Amino acid sequence: LRRVTTNEGSDSSPAWSPDGKRLTYVSGIEPDLIWYQTRHLAVISAEGGTPSILTRDLDRNVAAPRWDQPGEGIYFQVEDSAEDHLAWIDPGSRKIERLLEGPLSVSGYDVGPGGIVASRIARIDRPAEIHVGKGKEVERVTYVNDEFLESVQIAEVENVTFESPDGTEVEGFITY
Numbered sequence: 001l002r003r004v005t006t007n008e009g010s011d012s013s014p015a016w017s018p019d020g021k022r023l024t025y026v027s028g029i030e031p032d033l034i035w036y037q038t039r040h041l042a043v044i045s046a047e048g049g050t051p052s053i054l055t056r057d058l059d060r061n062v063a064a065p066r067w068d069q070p071g072e073g074i075y076f077q078v079e080d081s082a083e084d085h086l087a088w089i090d091p092g093s094r095k096i097e098r099l100l101e102g103p104l105s106v107s108g109y110d111v112g113p114g115g116i117v118a119s120r121i122a123r124i125d126r127p128a129e130i131h132v133g134k135g136k137e138v139e140r141v142t143y144v145n146d147e148f149l150e151s152v153q154i155a156e157v158e159n160v161t162f163e164s165p166d167g168t169e170v171e172g173f174i175t176y
Helices: 031-036 146-150
Strands: 011-016 022-028 039-045 062-067 074-080 083-089 096-100 104-111 117-123 126-134 137-140 157-163 169-175
Touching: 011 062, 022 062, 039 062, 039 074, 062 104, 074 096, 074 104, 096 117, 117 137
Parallel strands: 083 104
Antiparallel strands: 011 022, 022 039, 062 074, 074 083, 083 096, 104 117, 117 126, 126 137, 157 169
16 A cells, blocks of 8 residues: 555545546544544645645535546535535646536436436435436436325425625525
């Protein structure tokens, strides 16, 4: 075994590039903040060296990075306002594209040939089901909970923003 990172914080979720020359991983670069630090996406040579922190300007936690097949970009999950989105980043330009976003939670995914993504997506009013597609175009392929959901009344849930007593803006959910 050879250590390739020297970060004082935690590093996790390593994933090899298709050519085996680089690793992408999740890095906590502010260990003094412990649980309050933002987890960032990083890339480092498989030989070690100085990592490139790709999401330093993103004020959201990332998770589960995976290289695309040509090794030109990285898929990853982004935690945002009680939602978990699926995104892709070009390591050179650091441009992030959110592929699956909105009032949903991607809790797992895998990338197949040609960039086809299989993902587990839940919504506030619907348990997770498997979806398959490319980019922003996905199609639900499992219907495990449909019969049960037709037999129950689901509360209407709305994501709202309001001002707290101290004047700060807060996001939350209202159930009807």
